[in-house]
Amino acid sequence: MARRGSSDGGASPAPKPKKKRWARTRQLKQVYDMTVRVDPPTRWWLLLAFAGPIVLGLLVGLLVGHPIYFTILGLLLGVLAGTFVLGRRAERAAYVNLEGQKGAAGAALSSIRRGWTIEQEPVAAEARTQDMVFRALGRGGIVLVGDGPPPRVRKLLESERRKVARVAPNVPVHLFTVGDGGSEGEVPLRKLASRVQRLKPQLTKQEVAAVQKRLKALGGIRPPVPQGIDPMRARPDRRAMRGR
Incomplete structure (x- = not known):
């Protein structure tokens, strides 16, 4: 006599909540370790954010005669405050890690979630x-960000601005370089995303879509031709094509 299958049709059991909680805890620990390695004072700020509300809740509870209730409330507020502080310090540490690396401007732009x-x-x-130039498009216009020493990358930025102006002549173009903010158009890396998001909207959604199609016509970066090879005289290896 054949055995009856299980009521769930033999489906594999769903992941246990404990495994999900452990994964979140491990991820949180990784974020904490990275942040403390870059910014050691973070551990003291976290201690203050977590313990401060607990101590305050206990004191208020003793004054009003409900120490347990207010201590638990302080514990919940401490967890929220600690999570908020860790998030802000981790974001700051991430930008510190990016500074000076090639492509940092592109990574900072990619942190913009909506609207661009x-x-x-x-x-x-x-x-x-x-040196590189990264581009973003939104209702604020076209944004070109230079990744490299500001005095040197401006020539590359200006060249790209002229190319963009040919296909989108009436669209505002904003030029930025990543630096210490000492000159016009120079923005610290950690403030780049917020600076772009604060640009005043000047295009409609329909205009943004039309400009996006025009920008696609510019194409991307063409791979360089190896030195010493004339692309007009290059010929395929017919023996390799025949599998010999």
Whole structure:
């Protein structure tokens, strides 16, 4: 006599909530370790954010005659405050890790979640210096961000601005460089995303979609041709094509 199958049709059991909680805890610990490694005072700020509400709740509870209730309330507030402080300090530490690395401007732009279309790859680059230009499009217009020393990358930015102006002549173009903010258009890396998001809307959603189609016509960065090879005279290896 055949055995009856299980009531769930033999489906594998759903992941246990304990495993999900352990994964979140492990991820939170990784964030904490990375943040403390870059910003050691974070551990003291977290201690203050967590313990402060608990101590305050206990004192208020003793005054009004409900120490347990207010201590529990302080504990909940301490967890929320600690999570908020860790999130802010972790974001700051992440930008510190990015500073000075190639492509940092693109990574900072990618942190913008809504309202902007961010090109994941640079739209212009200088092979010798490895300077790059990243582009974003939104209702505020077209944003070009130079990734490299500000005095040197401005020429590359201006060249890309002229290219963009040819396909979208009436669209505002904003030029930024990543730096200490000492000159016009120079923005610290950690403030780049917020600076872009604060740009005043000047385009409608329909206009943004039309400009996006025009920008696609510009294409991306063409791979460089190896030195010494004439692309007009290059011929395929027919023996390799025949599998020999």
